Amino acid sequence: MVDERTIESILIADCGTVFTKLLLLEKVEDSYRFVAQAETLTTMNPPWSDLGVGVLQAIEQLETITGRTLYASGRLVTPQQGLEGVDAFVVTLSASEPLSLVIAGLVREMSLESARRAATGTYTDIKAILSREGSLNSPQETWSRTIRDISPDVVLLVGGVDGGARRPVMELADAIALAASMLEQHQRPTVLYAGNVELRPHITKLMGDITRVEVVDNVHPTADTEHLGPAQNALEQYYIEERMKTAPGADTLMAWSRLPLLPTAAAFSRVVDYLCRREEHPGRGVLGVDAGAATTTVAATFDGRSYITVYEKGIAYGPLTWIKERDVAALLRWMPEEMEEEELLTLLYNRELRPWTVPQDPRELWVEQAVVREMLRSALAVALPTWDVGKTDAPSGMMPHVDPILISGGGLVHMPRPGQALLIALDGLQPTGISTILLDVNRAAPALGAVAGLKPLAAASALEAGTLTSLGTVISPVGKARPGEWVLRMKIAYEDGGTLNVEAHYGDIEIWPLLPGQRAKLHLRPNRRIDVGFGPGRDGHVQAIGGLVGLVVDARGRPLTLPDDPDRRRRTLHGWIWDVGG
Amino acid sequence: MFISYSIANPLTRVRIPRRLPRPGQVLVHSGEHVEPARVVAQTVEPADFRIIDVARELSVPVKKIKPYLKVNRGDTVAEGDVLASRGGFGGQVCRAPIAGSIVGSGRGRLLLEAAPQPVHLTALVPGLVAEVLPDAGVVIEAIGAFMQMGWGNGKEAFGVLRVVVRAPRHPIRPKHIDASSHGAILVGGSRLDDETLEQAIEMQVRGIIVGGIPPSMIPQLEAVDFPIVTTEGVSTAPMSQAFFDLLRSLDGREAAISGRLQQRWGIERPYVFVPMPAQSGAPINPESPLVVGSRVRVLRGPYTGASGVVSDIPTSMIQLETGARLPGVQVDFGGKEFALIPFMNLERLL
Numbered sequence: 001m002v003d004e005r006t007i008e009s010i011l012i013a014d015c016g017t018v019f020t021k022l023l024l025l026e027k028v029e030d031s032y033r034f035v036a037q038a039e040t041l042t043t044m045n046p047p048w049s050d051l052g053v054g055v056l057q058a059i060e061q062l063e064t065i066t067g068r069t070l071y072a073s074g075r076l077v078t079p080q081q082g083l084e085g086v087d088a089f090v091v092t093l094s095a096s097e098p099l100s101l102v103i104a105g106l107v108r109e110m111s112l113e114s115a116r117r118a119a120t121g122t123y124t125d126i127k128a129i130l131s132r133e134g135s136l137n138s139p140q141e142t143w144s145r146t147i148r149d150i151s152p153d154v155v156l157l158v159g160g161v162d163g164g165a166r167r168p169v170m171e172l173a174d175a176i177a178l179a180a181s182m183l184e185q186h187q188r189p190t191v192l193y194a195g196n197v198e199l200r201p202h203i204t205k206l207m208g209d210i211t212r213v214e215v216v217d218n219v220h221p222t223a224d225t226e227h228l229g230p231a232q233n234a235l236e237q238y239y240i241e242e243r244m245k246t247a248p249g250a251d252t253l254m255a256w257s258r259l260p261l262l263p264t265a266a267a268f269s270r271v272v273d274y275l276c277r278r279e280e281h282p283g284r285g286v287l288g289v290d291a292g293a294a295t296t297t298v299a300a301t302f303d304g305r306s307y308i309t310v311y312e313k314g315i316a317y318g319p320l321t322w323i324k325e326r327d328v329a330a331l332l333r334w335m336p337e338e339m340e341e342e343e344l345l346t347l348l349y350n351r352e353l354r355p356w357t358v359p360q361d362p363r364e365l366w367v368e369q370a371v372v373r374e375m376l377r378s379a380l381a382v383a384l385p386t387w388d389v390g391k392t393d394a395p396s397g398m399m400p401h402v403d404p405i406l407i408s409g410g411g412l413v414h415m416p417r418p419g420q421a422l423l424i425a426l427d428g429l430q431p432t433g434i435s436t437i438l439l440d441v442n443r444a445a446p447a448l449g450a451v452a453g454l455k456p457l458a459a460a461s462a463l464e465a466g467t468l469t470s471l472g473t474v475i476s477p478v479g480k481a482r483p484g485e486w487v488l489r490m491k492i493a494y495e496d497g498g499t500l501n502v503e504a505h506y507g508d509i510e511i512w513p514l515l516p517g518q519r520a521k522l523h524l525r526p527n528r529r530i531d532v533g534f535g536p537g538r539d540g541h542v543q544a545i546g547g548l549v550g551l552v553v554d555a556r557g558r559p560l561t562l563p564d565d566p567d568r569r570r571r572t573l574h575g576w577i578w579d580v581g582g
Numbered sequence: 583m584f585i586s587y588s589i590a591n592p593l594t595r596v597r598i599p600r601r602l603p604r605p606g607q608v609l610v611h612s613g614e615h616v617e618p619a620r621v622v623a624q625t626v627e628p629a630d631f632r633i634i635d636v637a638r639e640l641s642v643p644v645k646k647i648k649p650y651l652k653v654n655r656g657d658t659v660a661e662g663d664v665l666a667s668r669g670g671f672g673g674q675v676c677r678a679p680i681a682g683s684i685v686g687s688g689r690g691r692l693l694l695e696a697a698p699q700p701v702h703l704t705a706l707v708p709g710l711v712a713e714v715l716p717d718a719g720v721v722i723e724a725i726g727a728f729m730q731m732g733w734g735n736g737k738e739a740f741g742v743l744r745v746v747v748r749a750p751r752h753p754i755r756p757k758h759i760d761a762s763s764h765g766a767i768l769v770g771g772s773r774l775d776d777e778t779l780e781q782a783i784e785m786q787v788r789g790i791i792v793g794g795i796p797p798s799m800i801p802q803l804e805a806v807d808f809p810i811v812t813t814e815g816v817s818t819a820p821m822s823q824a825f826f827d828l829l830r831s832l833d834g835r836e837a838a839i840s841g842r843l844q845q846r847w848g849i850e851r852p853y854v855f856v857p858m859p860a861q862s863g864a865p866i867n868p869e870s871p872l873v874v875g876s877r878v879r880v881l882r883g884p885y886t887g888a889s890g891v892v893s894d895i896p897t898s899m900i901q902l903e904t905g906a907r908l909p910g911v912q913v914d915f916g917g918k919e920f921a922l923i924p925f926m927n928l929e930r931l932l
Contacts, residue, residue, distance in 0.1 A: 017846070041584040045849040047868060057584055097847040141633045149628055178693070181686070182631070184605065294846070317846060345797035349816035350882065352845060353732060356586065358906065358926045360883025365904045416905035582905070 007455055009035075011062075011070065011086040012447035013055050013253065014264060015042050015095045017294040018316065018355045019410065020051070022058040023447050024066065024086070031461035036065045037442050041356055044095045044247055051095065051249030076256045089256045090450045094264035094292065096243040098123040098312065099235065100152040102189070104130040104143065104172045106159035111195065114219040114226045115158040117386045118194070120309045121232035122239050122263060123295065127152055130175075132159075132168045140175040147179035147189070154238060155189045156231065157203070160196030162221045169195055173203050180211040188212075190238065194219045194231040228386070232308075239263060259454050265290070267449030268408065269299040269308045274452065274460065275404060275438075276301035283393045287402040288445070289379070289429065291315055291372050291411030293355050296379040300402070303390035311379035315411040316355035319348045319371045322378065333562055334370035334427075336573040339363065358414060365416070369424050372411040376428025393433065393533065395478045398558050401433040401533060406468065408440035418548040419580030422471045423509075426554050432478050433533035434542055438468040470516060472547030476554045479530035481506035487530045487555050491523040492544075504553035509579040511553075514546035522551075549580060585872050587930040588730045588879065589853075590824050592831065595863040596728045598707050598855065601719040606701070612714050616705040618740040618838060622720050626698035632679050636666045637690025639676040644690035653692070657684045665692060706738055707838045708857050725863040727832055727856040729825060732815035733795065734841025734852025735803045739767065741788035743856070745833040747771040750826035754792055756781040763787050767809075767839055769829045772820040774799065779806070789839045791829065791854060793821030793887065809841040811852040819887035822879050824931055832856045866932045877931040878913055880923055889931060890915035900924060 010025045010032070020042045024035040038061035043054035059071050069084045070077055077085030101124045105112040108131055119126055127150045130143045147155060155176050159169040173191075180188045188211040193203045200215050207213050216230035244250060244261045254261060272288035279286060285302035293316040298309040313322050323331065328341050335344075347367045351357065359365040380399070387400070394400035407413075407425050415421040421439055444467045452459035477487050485506045492500040492512060504510045514520055522544050528537035544551055556576075563569040589596075606625025610616060637647045650666045653659060659678040666676045678694060686693035709724030744766040746758035754770025759781045767789035768782070774792050779802065782790060789809040794817030803810050813825040837856045844850035872878075872892060879889040894912035900922040901907050910924035 041586065043584075045847065054584070141631075144633070145631070178633070178686075182628075182695075342796060342798060346816055346818065349733075349797050349800075350886075353815045354586070354881050356926055357882040358902075358908065358924060359904055360924070360927055361903045364883065414906070416902070416907075 007087040007458065009080050009086040010088045010090060010451055010455065010458055011076075012090045012092075012444075012451060013058070014092045014443070014447045015044070015051050015054070016264065016292060017095050017314070018042060019293075020054040020058055021443055021447070022055065022062055023442065023444050024062055025451070025458060025462050027458070031465060032458040033465050034442065034444065034462055034467050036062055037444075038062045038065065042095050044249065049248045050252075051093075051247055052252040053249070055253065078256070088258050088454055090259050090447070090454060091253045091257050092262050092264045092267045092446045092450045093244050093247065093250070094123065094295065096123070096239070096247045098125040099154055099239050099243060100150065101126050101235075102128045102130065102147055102150060102152045102155045104155060104157045104159075104176060105195070106132050106165060106168055110223070111158040111160070111220040114228060115156050115194065115231070117226075118219055118228040118231040119156065119235060120311065120382055120386075121228065122236040122265065122308075123243070123310055124235060124239070125312060130172065132172065140171060140178070143172065143175035144179040144182070147176060148182050151183055151187045152189045153242060154192055154235065156192045156194065156235070158195045158219050160199065161223055162197040162218050164196055166196065166199060169199055170202060170206070173206055177207045177210050180207065190214060192216065192231065192234055192238075197221070236263060236266065259450065262450045262453070264446045265295070265297045265299070265308055265310045267446040268297055269306055270449035270452050271445045271459075271463070272299040272406060273301050273306050274463065275406060276304075279404065281403050283391060284401045284403045284433070285389060285392045286404060286406070287429070288406035288408065289376055289412075289425070290446070291375060291407075291409035293317060293410060296375045296409075298379050298383040300383065300387055302387060302392045302400070305388060305390070307383065307387050309379060309383035309386060311375070311382055313375055313378065315368065315371050315375060316351050318375065320352060322374065323348070331367070331370045331374060333569065334373055334573065335366050336570050336577060337363065337366070338566070338570070339367075368411070369415070369420065372424050373428040375411070376425070380429060395432050395531065395558070398432050398478065399430055402431060402435055403433075404436040404438045405429065405431060406438045406440060406445060408443060408445045410443070413439065413441060413443055417581055418471050419582065420577075422474075422549050422552065423576060423580045426474065426476070426509075427560060430558055430560050431474065431476050432558055434473065434475050436473050436545055437471040437547070439471050439548075440467070441469045442467060470545055470547035472514060472549040472552050473544035474552040474554055475524065475532055476558065477504070477526055477530045477532050478558045479527070479536060480557070481527060481529065483507040485527070487527045488532060488553055489525040490553070492551065493521040493523070495519050504555045506555050506557065508555050509552065509576055510555065511549060511579065512551045514544060514551040516546050516548060518546035520544050520546070520551070585925055585928060585930050586881075587868055587932050589866055590729045590828055590931045591866060592727045592828060593725070593858055593860060593863045594728050595723065595725050595865045596855065597712055598709075598722050598724060598853075599715070599719065600703055600705065600722060601715065602703050603701065605717040608714050608716065608718075608720060610711050610714070610720060612711050614711045615709070616711060616722065617708050618704065618706055620705045621702045622705050622711070622722075623703040623718075625701050625703075627701055629682070629698040630680060630696040631682070631685075632694045634665060634676065634679070634692045634694060635690060636676050636692055640666055640668045640674050642668060642690075647690045651687075651692075653684050655684050655687055658682070659684065659694070665694075706740060706840065707855050724855065724857060725860055726858040727828065729813075729828060729854045731791075731811040731841075731852035731854065732813055732817075734811040734843045735806065735809060736841050736843065737807060737809040738838070738840045738842065739788045739809050740836065740838045741765055741767045743767050743769060743829065743832055743835055743837045745769040745830050750793060750823055751820035754778050754790070759785050759787065761785065767791065767837055769833075771826070773818055774803075774810070776802070779803070791839065793817065794819055809839045811839060811841050811854065814887040817886060822887050822889045824877065824879065824889040829854070868932065870930070870932065872911070872925075872930060878911075878923075878928050879931055880913065880921075880927060881929055882927040883923075885913075885915070885921055885923065888915050893920060896922075
């Protein structure tokens with residue numbers, strides 16, 4: 001085994017639902033540099049049914065790119081020997097089927113909501129929520145039938161604050177036990193109990209002989225407190241054991257790797273934590289979003305507390321279900337040209353049938369962008385209530401101040417122009433105040449999060465060495481003004497001594513030059529009703545860092561609203577696309 | 583990178599998995615020859631059940647219910663049979679709400695489960711049982727023409743193929759479906775509409791193969807009881823010429839058609855299989871590289887559904903109308919029509 005101090009090269013595989021990405025990092029002097037990457041289709045499902053096939057295909061690509069032998073005699077060459085092989089191999093995985101989950105509890109706004117939030121902390125598919133609410137009689141037959149017919153991996157049973165309700169929780173437990181007893185032994189769900197602490201022995205006694213029961217802290221121990229961590233950890237661990245480790249080909253990858261397999265969302269969250277520690281912006285958190293094919297991950301850190309939300313819909317698998325739950329008009333409203341519902345649906349169906357394909361003409365691209373916007377909005381709507389932002393500045397009912405914002409995932413990274421990725425992120429996330437937007441252009445963030453468990457220095461230096469590309473600094477004023485009215489006056493003092501005095505107007509996106517790596521000192525003077533992070537009407541100085549797009553003022557207002565009139569809305573959307581560079 | 587593929591092959595050896603929807607019993611042995619209608623495995627659907635609160639119905643305390651019960655665990659009862667009764671003046675009777683067996687009792691309640699409904703899995707394709715998947719199904723090896731489809735409505739059938747249009751761009755119309763279509767698998771061209779579907783239902787066709795379907799029709803198509811599959815997914819594009827030519831060459835032959843579609847986790851693609859009397863057929867090699875001359879089909883963009891051959895593999899990136907620059911190939915669609923298509927939007931036809 002190679003000693004951690006001597007790791008000269010690291011190969012990282014991120015096996016997503018559609019694509020498998022490989023990254024090669026190498027130590028150059030005292031820091032690690034990104035050397036090359038390769039991408040291929042994930043091969044977990046038929047006809048291959050082996051994750052290793054795709055990883056090997058990507059390794060072959062890397063060998064061609066780098067001229068370095070990485071795989072020989074049927075195994076990964078490790079440790080590195082001269083210029084051949086690598087010292088370490090790390091795997092993150094989100095390709096596995098999510099845990100199928102049934103949640104059972106008492107009150108929708110309390111324990112059931114907490115349970116739902118706990119479930120979104122990892123890759124779960126909530127098949128049903130069983131509730132006692134609104135029913136005088138116990139619908140045990142319906143509950144039992146639901147669980148038996150779904151045959152979930154896990155039933156998360158919650159309810160009753162500690163020392164609180166007993167009988168209704170036991171009725172639910174009874175129904176679960178009955179359903180489990182009607183299933184074959186190997187089909188019986190694991191019961192994760194996270195309810196009234198006093199009922200633990202009764203629950204274990206009732207169900208212990210029938211199925212596996214695991215007990216964790218109550219997700220809602222008192223009427224006004226929530227405690228999600230233990231239930232989240234238990235679900236994540238169950239996902240790792242039952243889904244990741246049993247994925248076809250995972251055993252081969254685990255044999256090559258020095259670290260256990262890590263869920264991609266958890267690895268991504270580590271990078272967001274790292275950025276938070278690095279930036280140390282008082283009054284601001286850090287946000288990361290990963291727009292994947294099957295899920296949208298939101299990771300945030302506030303005052304040292306980390307939050308992960310895995311929204312169960314992505315850009316390829318999800319829009320059609322999303323439309324059934326909402327309305328197709330919510331997607332059509334983002335089209336800068338007229339589009340019939342039939343055309344939109346045809347594109348979405350085929351995207352789901354062939355999730356690896358890319359938009360080939362502008363209309364297809366607009367549909368893709370609309371989907372990413374709405375997936376981000378929906379994922380954020382699930383994530384926001386789980387955050388305790390502490391001392392972070394947070395305009396009422398809006399996104400708290402976060403800086404930087406890391407955007408990752410094929411839905412954002414595959415945009416043909418950086419301005420498009422930026423615009424989608426602004427429309428989907430609606431940040432407030434001042435934020436730097438970082439694009440994970442090589443989709444390396446989850447991989448580097450995994451590396452952090454093996455070699456924190458490698459992850460940190462690869463991040464510092466430009467793996468994340470800045471799109472620019474965005475100032476998002478909050479407050480109402482009349483269309484066209486000035487909202488912000490700004491003096492931009494460039495490092496070379498040049499200055500620029502500019503004005504931003506309500507309803508517009510304004511962009512001024514600030515190149516990648518270039519810094520400038522900004523003096524921000526908002527209109528008296530407008531807040532840019534210092535309080536309404538208050539001015540202040542900030543350092544801004546440039547990016548591929550530049551220095552951006554998003555003066556379109558928060559919350560962002562689109563004109564109702566279709567023609568006006570399309571003109572507006574065209575204008576915004578034009579503003580960010582097409 | 584891997585280029586995805588679809589099989590559209592006139593003579594090949596294929597291994598077709600046949601899986602039960604839930605664990606069950608396999609009824610054939612490895613090496614056995616099976617015909618399409620042969621039941622190769624069976625299972626049961628979860629049965630209906632009732633929890634009957636006998637103690638409450640008879641107004642008897644839970645601990646004292648035993649003497650009143652007229653049935654025991656394991657007993658079979660018919661609907662209306664007495665499960666428990668309390669005699670005397672104003673006595674009460676508790677009857678079985680459904681026919682079934684008593685599978686559990688306790689705390690004053692009975693658990694009554696109806697007889698489970700059997701589910702039979704047929705071979706669908708004639709061939710040899712190449713592998714038995716314990717409790718799950720079988721893999722059948724067969725020789726013939728095999729075509730993977732883009733979309734399907736989940737149903738399956740075996741019948742005679744009848745090509746009813748003259749070109750892949752021609753849609754199937756009600757006039758193409760008459761009494762002679764009864765029991766046939768019809769091959770149309772570009773798309774299907776409501777009127778044609780109604781006519782097909784009335785004439786009791788056994789299946790339909792078309793180029794595409796409009797998304798608005800999907801709920802209707804999923805509700806019909808015969809298979810409907812498309813070559814191009816959900817689309818208004820004509821059927822790919824390569825698929826149409828192959829299907830036309832098989833007109834009048836018996837075919838198995840499966841509309842089962844599982845997009846994630848244990849992927850299943852719809853297919854059409856036409857058994858051939860040949861003794862040998864080369865298996866498909868999905869690893870075959872993409873080279874100049876490879877048959878391909880376009881999956882997205884203005885050329886969706888068009889099939890052709892690779893005429894050049896440029897070393898530089900190709901620029902799309904969206905502004906994206908990606909690796910790709912030049913495809914010759916015949917008739918001096920060429921286009922640059924990114925690898926990601928192509929599939930090999932094997």
